Amino acid sequence: MALEFIADELARLKQSNLFREFRRIEGPQSAVLQTSDGEVLNLCSNNYLGLAGRPELADAASVALREFGSGAGASRLVTGNMSLHEELERRIAEFEGTEAALVFPTGYMANLGAITSLIGKDDIVFGDRLNHASLIDGCRLSGATFRAYRHLDLVSLEDSLKRASNFRRRMIVTDSLFSMDGDVADMNGLVELAERYAAITLVDEAHATGVVGDSGRGVCEAFHVEDRVDVRVGTLSKAVGCLGGFVVGSRDLIDLLRNSARTFIFTTGIPPAICASAIAAFDIIQSEPQWRHRLAENARYFRQCLSRAIGMDAGGTGRGEEAGIVTPIIPIIIGEAEEALRVAGELLKAGILIPAIRPPTVPNGTSRLRISVMATHTKDQLSDAAASIEKVC
Ligand SMILES: Cc1ncc(COP(=O)(O)O)c(C=O)c1O
Structure with a gap:
């Protein structure tokens, strides 16, 4: 009786085309996937560099599995802190050029914890x-007063900052590369505002780690502002090809998070085999920059194909172009x-997987195909996909 509302809620979701279902993938993540709908070209993955399917990551995990077992067994602060966790954190800090790093079970939890x-309640974010x-x-x-500013609009942000001097602390949080729009925050402008109004900056590089920047740091x-950003968050789940999230910054910041982030303290450490895979992934990101270059080249090429095919200005790079950034995320709103479901369904029939992204993931009325290009796509795959998109759109 008490759960009768669930049937109503499900009916409402279905009626408004917002009901979601799984699609089953057989075999490893790659540019071409074996799915329950047959073989499809994967144009929607965050596995940007193809690392999730690389044998080096699987090999590192299987060695670690035999040596360390399958699980951490407890919170890192109890008995779950294994040498591989510390090795991974040293590796991340070295890669990011920071004093220290802390690994969380997911990027989601890293953001929440940081x-x-x-x-807290005396502050504004x-x-x-x-x-x-x-x-x-x-x-x-966090309990802090929350003010949303218009997308990428630093004028609107400054307006709010001007009226926030009576709060104990001010904090600005932003995605660096927006996951559903493929555009980029103006990090120079943002950091300048933060400095002018004494605000803490927290930047989520989830989609940019391994992808953007000369060394792949994001x-x-x-934008050459790494030293001016207080807290940087990344994920091991996208270009790094594993699972987990991390925060990098000063030694004091990391010491504080280890002692206060509830999403770190009250949860089990990630499995040691995942740590080993992630270390192998950072090795590849550093030693094989060609994947990052190929990703940018593919993203540029696919934008050109789309602009020829559907006349679309698939720019959407925000301030990215000024900083020489070509992002692999291309939204077709x-x-x-x-209608988004119809288009995605037609594309699937043509062997192209780009699921419709719908509210609440994106705002009402902006359902879209959120395309993400991989370094391992071939030019032929991309030009064929653009031709199919032309037919369907
Ligand atoms: C911008 C952004 N931040 C954080 C996350 C969460 O990362 P994770 O999947 O590691 O929890 C995601 C994606 O899921 C994301 O797109």
Whole structure:
């Protein structure tokens, strides 16, 4: 009786084309996937460099599995802190050029833990309206006053900052590369504002780690502002090809998070085999920059194909171009969820997997195909996909 509302809720989701279902993938993640709908070209993965399917990562994990077992068994602060966790954190800090790093079970938890450790009810936090859900949830959970500013609009941000001097702390949180729009925050402008109004900056590089910047450290690297950003968050789950999230910054910051981030303290450490895979992934990111270059080349090429095929200005790079950033995320905004589902369904019939992204992941009326290019796509695959998109759109 008490759960009768669930059937109503499900019916409502179905009626508004917002019901979600799984698609089963057989075999490893790669540019071509074996799915329950047959073989498809994968144009929607965050496995940007193809590392999730690389044998080096699987080999590192299997050696670690035999040596360390399958699980950490407890919170890192109890008996779950294994040598591989520390090795991974040293590796991340070295890669990011920071004093220290802390690994969380997911990027989502890294954002929640970092934000709620640094601000509370006496503080105010400013977030881009299109920030990822984990940043929004972290802001809400912190108990701080929350002000959303218009997407990428630093004038709107400054307006709010001007009126916030009576709060104990001010904090600005933003995605660096926006996951559903493929555009990039103006990190120079943002850091200048933060300095002018004495605000803490937290930048989520989830989609930029391994992808953007000369060394693959992200958008802050491309804008040369790494040393001016207080807290940088990354994930091991996208270009790094594994699972987990991390925060990098000063030794004091990391010591504080280890002692106060509830999403770190009250959860089990990630499995040691995942740590080993992630270390192998950072080795590849550093020693094989050609994948990052190929990703940028593919992203540029696919934008050209789309612009020829559907006349679309698939720019959407925000301030990225100024900093020489070509992002692998290309949104084709369709509008209503029903139409986005239709287009995605037609593409699937043509062997191309680009699921419709619908509310609440994106704002109402902006359902879209969110394309993400991989370094391992061939030019032929990309030009064929653009031709199919032309037929369907
Ligand atoms: C911008 C952004 N931040 C954080 C996350 C969460 O990362 P994870 O999948 O590691 O939890 C995601 C994606 O899921 C994301 O797109």
